[in-house]
Amino acid sequence: MAKHQFQTEVGQLLHLMTHSLYSNKEIFIRELVSNASDAIDKLNYLKLTDDNMKAKLPENWTGEINIAFDETDKSLTIVDNGIGMNEADLIASIGTIAKSGTKSFVEALTGDAKKDSNLIGQFGVGFYSVYMVADKVDVISKKAGEEQAYKWSSDGTGEFEIIPVTKETNGTVIYIKLKDEEVEEFASQYRIKNIIGKYSNHIAYPIYLNYSEEVTEELSEEEKKEGKEPKKTTERRHEKINEATALWTQPKSKVKDEEYNDFYKSISHDSQDPLAVIHTKAEGVSEYTTLFYIPKTAPMDMYRADYQPGVKLYVKRVFITDNDKELLPTYLRFVRGIIDSEDLPLNVSREILQENRILANIKQSSVKKILSEIKKLSKDEEKYKEFIAQYNRPLKEGAYQDFTNKDKILELIRFKSSKTENDEMTSLEKYIENADSEQKAIYYIIGENEKVLRNSPLLESYKKNEIEVLILDDKEIDEIVTPMYGAYKEWEFKDITSCEAPKVEQTEEEKKEVEEKFESITKKIKDILGEAVKDVKVTNRLSESPSCVVKDAGDAQMAQMMQMMRAMG
Numbered sequence: 001m002a003k004h005q006f007q008t009e010v011g012q013l014l015h016l017m018t019h020s021l022y023s024n025k026e027i028f029i030r031e032l033v034s035n036a037s038d039a040i041d042k043l044n045y046l047k048l049t050d051d052n053m054k055a056k057l058p059e060n061w062t063g064e065i066n067i068a069f070d071e072t073d074k075s076l077t078i079v080d081n082g083i084g085m086n087e088a089d090l091i092a093s094i095g096t097i098a099k100s101g102t103k104s105f106v107e108a109l110t111g112d113a114k115k116d117s118n119l120i121g122q123f124g125v126g127f128y129s130v131y132m133v134a135d136k137v138d139v140i141s142k143k144a145g146e147e148q149a150y151k152w153s154s155d156g157t158g159e160f161e162i163i164p165v166t167k168e169t170n171g172t173v174i175y176i177k178l179k180d181e182e183v184e185e186f187a188s189q190y191r192i193k194n195i196i197g198k199y200s201n202h203i204a205y206p207i208y209l210n211y212s213e214e215v216t217e218e219l220s221e222e223e224k225k226e227g228k229e230p231k232k233t234t235e236r237r238h239e240k241i242n243e244a245t246a247l248w249t250q251p252k253s254k255v256k257d258e259e260y261n262d263f264y265k266s267i268s269h270d271s272q273d274p275l276a277v278i279h280t281k282a283e284g285v286s287e288y289t290t291l292f293y294i295p296k297t298a299p300m301d302m303y304r305a306d307y308q309p310g311v312k313l314y315v316k317r318v319f320i321t322d323n324d325k326e327l328l329p330t331y332l333r334f335v336r337g338i339i340d341s342e343d344l345p346l347n348v349s350r351e352i353l354q355e356n357r358i359l360a361n362i363k364q365s366s367v368k369k370i371l372s373e374i375k376k377l378s379k380d381e382e383k384y385k386e387f388i389a390q391y392n393r394p395l396k397e398g399a400y401q402d403f404t405n406k407d408k409i410l411e412l413i414r415f416k417s418s419k420t421e422n423d424e425m426t427s428l429e430k431y432i433e434n435a436d437s438e439q440k441a442i443y444y445i446i447g448e449n450e451k452v453l454r455n456s457p458l459l460e461s462y463k464k465n466e467i468e469v470l471i472l473d474d475k476e477i478d479e480i481v482t483p484m485y486g487a488y489k490e491w492e493f494k495d496i497t498s499c500e501a502p503k504v505e506q507t508e509e510e511k512k513e514v515e516e517k518f519e520s521i522t523k524k525i526k527d528i529l530g531e532a533v534k535d536v537k538v539t540n541r542l543s544e545s546p547s548c549v550v551k552d553a554g555d556a557q558m559a560q561m562m563q564m565m566r567a568m569g
């Protein structure tokens with residue numbers, strides 16, 4: 001018998017599961033079924049790509065999930081015939097936290113039970129959620145293609161043990177000993193059917209519920225007259241309880257909003273409805289289906305270099321990968337959903353996906369589709385506010401990364417400006433609309449603090465001339481991307497800290513005259529400030545303040561840039 005300690009973060013998570021998270025317990029079924037489905041996906045893929053594995057599987061192997069419960073035993077069991085886990089897999093997968101998402105979840109925990117249980121909704125904490133309802137869990141698993149099976153057991157406090165066992169077939173059995181107070185709720189056919197219907201209806205494999213039911217014999221009128229007692233028997237049921245059709249294969253007109261939303265929740269682990277759904281079927285030269293979602297709340301790992309990509313790739317309904325960051329451009333990494341191609345070869349290796357033309361094509365059209373959907377969203381002011389609060393930043397990255405779609409993306413970004421108030425924001429379209437006919441540039445100023453920027457002496461002459469200046473206070477990113485935008489519809493972007501002020505009528509001679517007049521004072525200031533400044537100059541940019549500090553045009557902030565690039569993945 002081998003005892004193992006849980007990794008510290010797992011311990012923390014488990015503690016939280018058992019002590020603080022009481023709301024929404026039902027999600028543990030969703031998580032375990034989703035793991036079962038993933039495990040079948042993996043084996044399906046191997047069966048298609050690995051002849052060796054194919055030879056080891058029964059000819060007619062197809063994936064299925066079985067759920068059973070037993071009130072007297074106080075247990076619930078979830079069985080799959082997927083890839084399975086060997087001893088090393090068990091230790092690595094359920095004993096440590098390998099996933100970046102879960103790590104950031106643990107890091108984000110506040111210790112405040114209420115806040116934390118809201119957090120869990122935004123997060124798939126996966127397998128460990130079972131400890132919300134379990135006293136003890138056994139995971140009995142045999143890896144496909146291997147001989148030895150193992151049993152992992154833990155009561156969810158501190159340690160787990162693993163012993164070798166015998167098991168006929170490949171796959172995993174999750175045997176859950178329910179806490180006394182959870183038996184009534186979860187050892188119930190109605191409750192399980194209801195939960196599966198809600199979260200796992202469109203899992204691509206059949207889910208069967210197995211249970212015993214007391215059946216009372218129907219007596220005929222005659223028998224009743226004779227005073228015969230009806231016989232009571234117990235019958236075993238084996239009932240399919242999900243649709244088992246991939247939702248995205250259904251025609252758009254047939255899918256209800258609620259089904260779209262439920263499917264979103266099942267793939268994203270989010271507990272909220274999505275902000276937008278984008279379902280597309282492409283036919284013709286290239287045939288594929290995409291179903292994309294924009295989450296209401298940005299994924300927690302959006303600004304981590306090791307973020308988990310949100311789009312899964314399928315070929316003819318067969319799962320290929322959920323770990324390809326190239327399926328969409330990085331700035332759209334918040335998008336969740338699936339791509340299902342009819343044209344890619346089924347045995348496409350994950351490595352060659354990168355250079356695949358078919359996929360490049362799907363990617364390009366998907367980006368167009370998503371951007372135009374965001375544009376549609378922008379017509380609804382309230383909804384778009386929500387969107388911008390979450391995704392203005394990735395859009396800014398996009399305007400910088402995606403040259404082909406630059407103007408389209410710039411149009412979607414929202415900006416604070418010298419002419420907006422409170423949390424109102426403007427768009428470049430509006431900016432141009434509001435500018436007078438002589439203006440041909442988009443002026444901006446970048447800094448950390450909105451208030452400081454709004455009071456900058458540099459704005460004075462613009463205000464006087466009623467020229468709008470964009471206030472960019474998300475310095476970390478604005479400073480990197482804005483100077484690279486170049487232009488929007490031929491309107492050049494200009495940083496007011498380094499460009500000439502507009503509309504100042506002054507000849508070269510007049511300029512010289514002023515400079516000479518102030519020569520001795522600028523020299524004096526330069527002497528006093530010494531190394532601290534690069535130069536001291538006379539300027540026509542100020543109208544009320546006597547002086548201001550500006551930075552040199554083109555001062556690239558290399559270190560910060562590198563940091564940002566890393567964050568963008």
Ligand code: ADP
Pocket residue numbers: 031035036038039080082083084085093094099124125126127128171172
């Ligand atoms: P996630 O599914 O997001 O990776 P989980 O906590 O749900 O996180 O599961 C952790 C890991 O445990 C999975 O990635 C998988 O490797 C393994 N695992 C869990 N359940 C199963 C299962 N039924 N069959 C095979 N592997 C499983």
Ligand code: MG
Pocket residue numbers: 031034035124126127
């Ligand atoms: Mg999981």
